[in-house]
Amino acid sequence: MKSNILSWLQEGNIIVPALLFSEYRKLNLNEIELVLLLNILTFLEKGHEFPTPEELSARMTISVSDCNEMLRRLIQRGFIEITDEYSNEGIRFEKYSVKPLWEKLVDQFLINNKTNKEMDKKAEET
Amino acid sequence: MKSNILSWLQEGNIIVPALLFSEYRKLNLNEIELVLLLNILTFLEKGHEFPTPEELSARMTISVSDCNEMLRRLIQRGFIEITDEYSNEGIRFEKYSVKPLWEKLVDQFLINNKTNKEMDKKAEET
Amino acid sequence: MKSNILSWLQEGNIIVPALLFSEYRKLNLNEIELVLLLNILTFLEKGHEFPTPEELSARMTISVSDCNEMLRRLIQRGFIEITDEYSNEGIRFEKYSVKPLWEKLVDQFLINNKTNKEMDKKAEET
Amino acid sequence: MKSNILSWLQEGNIIVPALLFSEYRKLNLNEIELVLLLNILTFLEKGHEFPTPEELSARMTISVSDCNEMLRRLIQRGFIEITDEYSNEGIRFEKYSVKPLWEKLVDQFLINNKTNKEMDKKAEET
Incomplete structure (x- = not known):
């Protein structure tokens, strides 16, 4: 009983900005x-x-080759990037970064804010 | 500058169990x-x-009627339910509950755990 | 077993900006x-x-009167505020807002950023 | 403007079970x-x-030696432990684990649940 809750806990949670769901x-x-x-x-x-x-397609409804192609396109379109990192012992490894996705989301957020402000201003003028 | 960070903060975050992404x-x-x-x-x-x-289809790639149909099917298949609630003033309103989704996810988690334990046991026996 | 995980889930999680712990x-x-x-x-x-x-002091190590005094001081010092809200049925109620805390945290974050940039600049000049 | 939101994002968030605040x-x-x-x-x-x-006391109101003593006591009382880990390259390093804290919290949660059920049962009998 206890061990089940602990292993549930161990699976962890993901924090996603609510904006990602409204703006994707x-x-x-x-x-x-x-x-x-x-x-x-x-x-x-x-x-x-x-x-x-x-690993990614195993948990999704798409095939490995479709997943591969989709990853390639997401990199090309600037949503993710592959960066080179070095371990403490100086060994090189590759990792995905989703920083470009957050940049695009912040851009969209700032556009929305600006549009809202302009609409507020227009509403005031009339 | 400050107001932008504050309005970003106000948009909020969603916590999603990592298992939902691996098990959906x-x-x-x-x-x-x-x-x-x-x-x-x-x-x-x-x-x-x-x-x-x-409101839901406006942020998705599906039409209103497809969204409507998908909601109907998700209720039928036991992923969401509509419950009747009452405000402090006694006025009835409807709300979605995703409790059935969490129940299904916990069921799947317990099945996985059990299968893992049985596989560990078999591995020990051989 | 299942019901225990579900009631654990129902207790929920709180999302806290990591900065609050480093800057309080x-x-x-x-x-x-x-x-x-x-x-x-x-x-x-x-x-x-x-x-x-x-309710607050019941889960803390401080007495009700100390808690009361601390709430009063936190309002006075601009960390929380009490706002008047109206229910859908037009009934007034009071609620706490922690928005002033987030404002102070964002201010501190912007000061840190500025100081870091100035230090980077000085380091470059020498 | 954009860079400030991005660096705010980069600071990240911590997910804390709500129960930790009600049960500590x-x-x-x-x-x-x-x-x-x-x-x-x-x-x-x-x-x-x-x-x-x-590093810990620098962001808190306690001195280094008090922090040191408090860490020692938290290990002794079974809230945290220090575990030995090995990097991919086989180099040993120490890390803190808060797993014992979650175990204590789950124990407390199960005790609360049991007490609630017994009180419900008694209420029904009378």
């Missing part, structure tokens, strides 16, 4: 791409920094 | 259904307890 | 005041918007 | 000990797995 369509992402990004985030959060297309 | 396929959900559930969760979190198909 | 001292808060604020946040998160000194 | 007193923790544990959690979350008493 405006960022030209579809639901499959969004879930692929959320899965990369989940792997990163667990310390697995470079999940393979096999 | 085993629960027979596809990516569009998963994102629909996550959007309901986001509305609930913000205190908007009964988002309409119009 | 710079905001002139001590640990008891910080935990009092975190407890108010927890009550708010659960939809209980105006916890009493009795 | 029952676990015989005071507010300073609780905040010390939350600070260890924050460092762990950021990938810094063995913060020193100097």
Whole structure:
């Protein structure tokens, strides 16, 4: 009983900005791409920094080759990037970074804010 | 500058169990259904307890009628339910509950745990 | 077994900006005041918007009168405020807002950023 | 403007079970000990797995030697433990684990649940 709650706890939680769910369509992402990004985030959060297309597609409804192609396109379109890192012992490894996704989301957020302010201003003038 | 960070903060975050992303396929959900559930969760979190198909589909890539049909099917298949609540002043209102989703996820988690234990046991016996 | 995990889930989680833990001292808060604020946040998160000194001190190591005095001082020093809200049915109620705390935290964050940039600049010049 | 929101985002958030705030007193923790544990959690979350008493006390209102003593006592009383880990390259390092804290919290949660059920039963019998 206790051990089950503890292993549930160990699985952990992911924190996602609410804006990602309201704005992904405006960022030209579809639901499959969004879930692929959320899965990369989940792997990163667990310390697995470079999940393979096999690992990602195993939990999704898409094939390995479709997943591979989707990853390639997400990199090309500037949603994720692959960075080179070095361990404390100087060994090189690759990892995904979702920083470009957060940049796009912040851009969208600032555009929304600006539009809202302009609409407020217009409403006041009339 | 400050006001932008504050309004970013105000948008809030959603906490999602990491297991939802690794197990949704085993629960027979596809990516569009998963994102629909996550959007309901986001509305609930913000205190908007009964988002309409119009509000949900507006942020997704599906039409209002497809969204409507998907909601109907998710209720039928036992992922969400509509409950009757009463405000402090005794006025009735409807709200979505995602409790059935968490129940299914916990069931799946317990099945996984059991299978793992049996596999460990078999591995020990051989 | 299952019901225990579900009731654990129902207790919920609180999201706290990591900066609050690294900066509270710079905001002139001590640990008891910080935990009092975190407890108010927890009550708010659960939809209980105006916890009493009795409810707050019951889970802390301070007496009701000390808690009362601490709440008064936190309002005076601009960390929390009491706002008037109206229910859908037009009935007035009071609630705590921790928005002033987030404002102070963002101010401190911007000061840190500025200081870091100036130090980087000085380091470059020498 | 954008860079400030991005660096705010980068500071990250900590997820804390709401139960920790309602139950820490029952676990015989005071507010300073609780905040010390939350600070260890924050460092762990950021990938810094063995913060020193100097680093911890620098953000708290206690001295280095008091912090050192408090860490010693929290290990002795079974709230945290120091574990030996090995990097991919086979180099040994120490890290804090807060797993014992979660175990104590789950124990307390199960005791509460049991007490509630017994009280419900008694209420029904009378």
